[in-house]
Amino acid sequence: MAHALLRMGELVATLALAQDSAFGQPLESQFRSCILGDRLCDQLGLDSDEHATVFWVALLRYVGCTGHAHEVSALFGDEIGLRARTLVHDAADPHEVVADLLDFVAADAVRLPVVQHVMQLGRDAFVPNFAAGCEIGDALAARLDMSPAVREALRCTFERWNGQGFPNGTAGRAIPLAMRIVHLTHDMEAIARLRSPTAAMMAVTDRSDRTYDPTLVDAFVQHGLAWLHELESLDPWTTVLSLEPQPSRMLSGADIDEALTVVADFVDMKSLFMAGHSRRCADLAAAAGAMLELDAAAVTALRRAALVHDLGTTAVPNSIWDKPGLLTEAELDRVRLHPMLTEQMLRRLSGQAPVTAIAGAHHERADGSGYHRGRRSEPGDLASSVLATCDVYVGLTTDRADRAALSDAAAAEHIRRLAADGVLDARATDAVLIAAGHAVSRRAKAKLPGGLTAREGEVLALAAHGQTVKTIAERLYISAKTADHHLQHIYTKIGVSSRGAAALWAMQHGIID
Numbered sequence: 344m345a346h347a348l349l350r351m352g353e354l355v356a357t358l359a360l361a362q363d364s365a366f367g368q369p370l371e372s373q374f375r376s377c378i379l380g381d382r383l384c385d386q387l388g389l390d391s392d393e394h395a396t397v398f399w400v401a402l403l404r405y406v407g408c409t410g411h412a413h414e415v416s417a418l419f420g421d422e423i424g425l426r427a428r429t430l431v432h433d434a435a436d437p438h439e440v441v442a443d444l445l446d447f448v449a450a451d452a453v454r455l456p457v458v459q460h461v462m463q464l465g466r467d468a469f470v471p472n473f474a475a476g477c478e479i480g481d482a483l484a485a486r487l488d489m490s491p492a493v494r495e496a497l498r499c500t501f502e503r504w505n506g507q508g509f510p511n512g513t514a515g516r517a518i519p520l521a522m523r524i525v526h527l528t529h530d531m532e533a534i535a536r537l538r539s540p541t542a543a544m545m546a547v548t549d550r551s552d553r554t555y556d557p558t559l560v561d562a563f564v565q566h567g568l569a570w571l572h573e574l575e576s577l578d579p580w581t582t583v584l585s586l587e588p589q590p591s592r593m594l595s596g597a598d599i600d601e602a603l604t605v606v607a608d609f610v611d612m613k614s615l616f617m618a619g620h621s622r623r624c625a626d627l628a629a630a631a632g633a634m635l636e637l638d639a640a641a642v643t644a645l646r647r648a649a650l651v652h653d654l655g656t657t658a659v660p661n662s663i664w665d666k667p668g669l670l671t672e673a674e675l676d677r678v679r680l681h682p683m684l685t686e687q688m689l690r691r692l693s694g695q696a697p698v699t700a701i702a703g704a705h706h707e708r709a710d711g712s713g714y715h716r717g718r719r720s721e722p723g724d725l726a727s728s729v730l731a732t733c734d735v736y737v738g739l740t741t742d743r744a745d746r747a748a749l750s751d752a753a754a755a756e757h758i759r760r761l762a763a764d765g766v767l768d769a770r771a772t773d774a775v776l777i778a779a780g781h782a783v784s785r786r787a788k789a790k791l792p793g794g795l796t797a798r799e800g801e802v803l804a805l806a807a808h809g810q811t812v813k814t815i816a817e818r819l820y821i822s823a824k825t826a827d828h829h830l831q832h833i834y835t836k837i838g839v840s841s842r843g844a845a846a847l848w849a850m851q852h853g854i855i856d
Contacts, residue, residue, distance in 0.1 A: 347694025349594040352587035354602055355487070356580070357654075358609065359402040360688045364658035365409065365613075367427030370687070372532060374579035377401035379528035381586050382570045386562045389520075395588035396492045396521040402583075403493070404500055404525055407480025409612040409657065410843035411472045413809065416661035418458060419448055423660040430533035433546075435503040435554035466509075473501045473509035475841035479612065482847055486605050496522040505553050516556075523556045527563060530554075531571065540571035580691060600647065607650040608850050613657060614664040615809030616743050618846050619855035625649035628733045630778035635725065635770065641697075645726045648701035652730060655684030665744045682706045683715040697726075705730045709768045720768055728768035732758065732775040735767070742808060751779065792852040793837045802829040803854050807846035 359373040366372075380397045389397075408426075415422040425447050432443045441462055448454045461468045480497050489497075496519040499508075504523070506514030518526075527547065535543040544567055551560040594602055607621035629646040637645065656664070659681055663674045670678065686703030689695065704727040707713040709720040713731070720728050739754035749757065755776050762772040791800045798819075805815045816826040834840060837848045849855045 349599045349602065349695065350587075350693060351487075351592040351594060351602070352584055353692050354594070354606070355399065355402045356583060357688050357691060358406060358606065360691075361606075361609070361654055361657045362405040362408060364655070364684065365412070365423060365426065366405065366430065367423045368430065368533070369536075371579040372536070373402055373404070373529070374583040375536075375574050376525070376529040376532040377583050377586065378574065378577065378579070379532055379567075379570055380524050382566070383524055383528060383559065383563055386566060387559075391588070392492070393520065394586075396490065396496060396519075397524050398586055398588060399489055399493045400496045400521045401525050401528065403480070403484055403487075403489070403497060404522075404529065405476075405480075406483050406497070406609065407476040407478070407500070409609055410479030410841075410847065411475045412613050412661050413615050413665060414472050414475070414843075416665060418454075418461065419444070420451060420454055421660040421662045423658070430530070431537055433550055433554055434501075435505045435507045435550065437507055470510045471841065475843040476500065477510065478839065478841055478844045479847055482844060483605055483609060486851075487602065492519070492521065495519050496525070504555055523559060527555045527559050531563070531567065532574075535571045535574075540568055543571060544568050600650075603647050603650040604851075606654065608847055610651075610653050610656060611850060612843060612847060614661055614744075615807075615846075616665065616741065617653070617656070618807050619850045620737055620741065621650050621653055622850060622853075623737045624652065624730065624733045627737065627775060627778055628730050631729050631733065631771070631774040632726065634774045634778055635729070637726065641726055644697035645701060645729060647695075648698045648705075648726070649730055649733065651689060651698070652685060652702040652705040652734065653681065654688050654702075655681035655686075658684050667744050669745065679706075679714040686715075701727050701730055705734050707731060708766050710765045712766060725768070725771060728771035729775060732767050732771045735761070736775055736779060755779070791854065793848075795833065795836060795854075799829055799833050799836075800854055802826060803833050803845060803849050806830060806833075806842060807849040807855055809842070 356374065360370045363370050363372045377398060380401045381394065384394045384397055412422050415425065419425045425444070428443055428447060433439045444458065445455075445462070448458050477498050477500055480500065481494050484494050484497055499513055499518045499522045502508035502511065502513040502518050502522070503526070504515060504518065506512045531543045531547055534546050544564070547555065547560055547563055547567065551557045604622070607625070611617045611619060611621050625646045628649040629642055632642040632645045659677050663670060663677060666674070682703055682705060686699055689699040689702055692699065704716075704724065707716060707718060707720065707727065708731065709728065711717055711719040736754055736758055739749045739757060740751055742748045758767060758772055758776065761767040762769045791797065795803065801819060802815055805818060810818065812823050812827045812830065816823040819826065834845065837845065839845050839848055846855075
């Protein structure tokens with residue numbers, strides 16, 4: 344049932360699966376590094392609190408990765424392909440990192456000169472992206488009620504032992520022990536999987552006192568090869584959940600909704616054109632479900648499914664999501680995989696089968712023309728049909744990379760035509776359009792959170808969707824200087840320092856339509 348308890352360990356492990364997909368890695372890669380971290384904690388004789396911190400840090404290390412995916416992709420193209428390469432290079436060796444980045448874009452005649460120019464600017468060119476990732480990761484970890492020790496470690500996600508990391512150049516033991524452990528175990532898992540366990544052992548020794556804490560290297564060298572071979576015989580999901588700090592933290596009621604909203608925001612941070620999408624779908628779907636007189640449990644499942652329905656989008660690069668032109672068939676094939684990946688990730692959550700079933704079917708159509716299964720809707724699929732219709736409506740009324748948002752009226756007319764043609768379920772369509780309340784503004788603008796003025800709310804909404812100071816000024820008929828002045832005031836008022844963090848705050852506080 345949708346009202347079943349939700350185990351925090353399972354939720355965070357599911358987020359780790361999405362992080363794996365965002366880095367182009369097989370699902371459960373972070374589980375294996377978490378297991379290595381546990382073994383290393385045992386070897387070091389660490390206490391239960393330190394074990395717990397390493398567990399959560401290992402599974403949440405890249406939880407801020409969606410917050411700067413757009414910026415990375417804008418510079419390098421396929422950010423997932425790029426990130427996949429970074430898992431085996433020596434991040435504490437600037438020459439290796441630069442060579443890897445240049446090699447990745449070497450064949451792109453348009454992008455290569457831009458990247459070379461950025462390289463010439465040096466370290467400062469990369470600090471904002473890494474800082475944004477840390478800031479957003481910390482905000483999401485705080486909303487999951489992670490401990491101060493976990494949050495402190497996550498702030499050093501991209502730092503390195505020799506001080507050559509980002510964004511602050513934190514070095515040595517100033518990096519929390521949990522993150523020093525995770526730096527080593529994540530890299531060793533990737534190198535062992537992509538190359539060999541022997542190559543991993545050679546790398547850990549070579550990088551000692553440069554990339555990794557030498558004390559940790561000495562401990563890993565003793566048993567690391569055996570641990571890496573042990574991973575081949577373990578079930579990662581079962582094993583990693585057996586390591587969850589006890590007693591397991593169980594969520595219920597509103598706490599489940601809040602945790603799934605964290606997942607929604609993690610997903611929707613990925614693209615400028617996705618900001619707030621899942622929250623809007625959830626609100627609209629719940630209202631439509633109530634109009635259809637679905638029972639309370641079904642409405643709860645529908646709302647929660649809407650929050651997490653796009654989890655699989657993390658596996659599709661922003662070079663596709665943010666492409667201004669038509670997608671190729673190969674690109675469309677990648678897009679069509681995301682509902683299946685959503686289902687694969689969510690089905691591991693105990694007691695959430697109704698949520699998983701609805702979320703996995705959000706691109707199916709009444710006439711069987713949808714994906715990923717391409718099956719026709721049945722009478723019992725009403726909740727899935729509602730979510731599918733909400734996803735279309737919200738998408739149509741939002742700016743996309745290849746088109747501007749349709750008006751509410753135009754979107755409604757388009758959906759009515761789809762229903763008339765049998766593509767969308769007629770009952771679901773009627774309920775969604777009524778729930779959308781076309782005569783009513785979607786956002787009350789009289790009083791905004793954070794002490795923002797109405798104008799600041801407009802500026803923030805545009806900035807969250809990736810508009811530059813210049814375009815914000817043009818859209819609002821103000822000077823660029825005034826637009827920038829508004830942005831600085833907004834950042835100060837809401838306590839953030841990056842566009843990604845501002846977008847996350849805007850989604851969380853209902854600023855984005």
